[in-house]
Amino acid sequence: MSSNSKPYVILIDGDSFFWSCELIFRPDLIGKPGIILSNNDGCAVSRNRLAKKLGIAMGDPYFKIRNLCEENGVIAFSSNFELYLDISRRFKQILKEEVGGIEDYSVDESFASWNIRMDLKKFAKHLRFRLLREVGIPTTVSIAPSKVLAKVGSRIGKNDPKMEGVMFFHSHIEADSYLKEISVDKLWGIGRGRHLQLRCLGVHSAYDLKYYDNTKLLRKNLTKAVVQIRDELHGIECFPVTEIPEKKKEIMSTRTFFRSVYTKFELARALSDHISDASAELRLQGSVAKEVTIYLSSNRHRDGIEQYSFKKSMRIGSATDNTFRLIELALSMLELGFKNGIEYKRSGIKLSQLEDNYEYTLSLFDPIESEKVSKLITAMDIINSRFGKRKVRSLSCSTDNLTWKMNRSNLSPAYTTNFNELPICG
Known part of the structure; x- marks a missing residue:
């Protein structure tokens, strides 16, 4: 094999990825219309072909299409993020074995650059077959001279059955x-x-x-x-x-509550969770933040209640990735923004003005973080990366039984990440 002077871009895209993950363990649903719902079962974020034919659009609020779904036998699942991320990990591992380095564009899409002279269409068919056989995910593979053309090819390949999941533009x-x-x-x-x-x-x-x-x-x-x-x-x-x-220039974590929240205690728990997640992501990309912002808002879709929103930012003297320090700052802003009698429906945080953790300048007046705290946070990251998000957390974070967490009433089992929910054969 020899190299071409100009490599092709290969885009590998999982078809209706979230729904396909569910079908791996529920083959009885093949041939039925289905959708996956967003956080708190809010809107459709993944649809199979049959659901699309019924006119269900990406982002349609579930309360607006519920009757349509019930009348046409549409199966609706809550987002099983744990399952989708685990299947995605297996999906990406095969891609790395087949094409080497990949660019992770999203949970179900990856780009690769390929300059080996070979039958690329035959290779694409082999790749689709292996992903379907070993992971259970149908895919569309698009090959083109550039990323934008590869995205065009993927769109065509998904919608034209004659392409059999492979689209190849030899030239623009x-x-x-x-x-x-x-x-x-x-x-x-x-x-x-x-x-x-x-x-x-x-x-x-x-x-x-x-x-x-x-x-x-x-x-x-x-x-x-x-x-x-x-x-x-x-x-x-x-x-x-x-x-x-x-690297991201800012990191956000927001969520709509399953039910309305009224107390400062519950909001503090929510903000602490947001900070924990965002600061872990901050450290993962090797950054520190110089500013933290919190957001609070009432239910703007509900009439007859007092509407309220609060946004507050605070600059940090010395940039940091310390979860405990960032939580402390967020909770100090909550003290300023909390208002009694408000029916809170959403909260969030943003870490901004990010810098590389080896380039930022220390402030003369800021406390130097102790080596013990740094080691503690490193240990927390290692444990949480292995056993799951927030398995080890600050005391100000929520516990699993708090009712403000996401509503996922149509959640499927954690087939691959929980021993108690493993599928049983026979």
């Missing part, structure tokens, strides 16, 4: 006939806001954008990213595949 010209049929807002990275601006420039389809040659006007009215998307449609690499994920 081969994509033109498909680009004419794709609305520009369906392109990866465009979105609704940019779509409306592009329409004002006479750009309606992906094909229109590809051959829109007024670069100066695109930059003036939109952004450099739109120009890069256009160039990627020409097969010019602007978004290279990278195995090292880019």
Whole structure:
């Protein structure tokens, strides 16, 4: 085998991934319409083909489509994040074995760069077969000269049964006939806001954008990213595949409560949980934060109650990744923002102004964190990464029986992560 001068981008995408994870252990549901619901069973975040045919759209609130689901026998599951993450880990491990380094784009999508001269379509079919046989997940594999074209190919491969789950653009010209049929807002990275601006420039389809040659006007009215998307449609690499994920510039953790919350105690528990999760992610990417923000809000969808929202940020003298210190700051802001008699429905935090943990400057007046605390936090991270989130936590965090946690009334068993819920054969 020899190398090409220019590698292809391969996109491996799990089909209806969350639903497919459920089908691994519930084959009796094959051929039935199904959806997966978001936090607190709020809205549809994954739909199989049959559910899509019924007109259920991504993000549809469940209370609006409940009757439609019941009338048509649509199976609705709560999000089983533990199961999906474990299946994703197995999915990604096979990809690494087959293609080497991968770029994790999401829980069910990965990019790879491939410059080996071989029958790539045959390889894609082999990859799909192995993922289905060993993990149980059907996939679409798209091969193209750039990431944006690979995303286009994946969209086509998912919706056209004749492709048998594999789409291969040898060159950008081969994509033109498909680009004419794709609305520009369906392109990866465009979105609704940019779509409306592009329409004002006479750009309606992906094909229109590809051959829109007024670069100066695109930059003036939109952004450099739109120009890069256009160039990627020409097969010019602007978004290279990278195995090292880019560090986040801010880390957020928010959640809507299953039931309304009224006490400062419960809000303190919720904020402490948010800080614990966000600070663990902060340390994982090797960063420290110089600012922490908290959010509190009432139920804006409910009439007849006092509406209230609170947002407060606090700068930290010396950037930190210390969970206990960040919790202390968040709870001090809660003291300022808590209001009696409010029916709280949502809380959250944000860690911002992030820096690399080896580059930040110490403040002369800030306390130096003890070696004991650093070792304790490191030990907590090791234990929690092995046994599950917040198995070891601050005393201010919630316990498992608090009622403000997520409502997951249609939750399937933890088939692969809990010995008490392992599937039984025979």
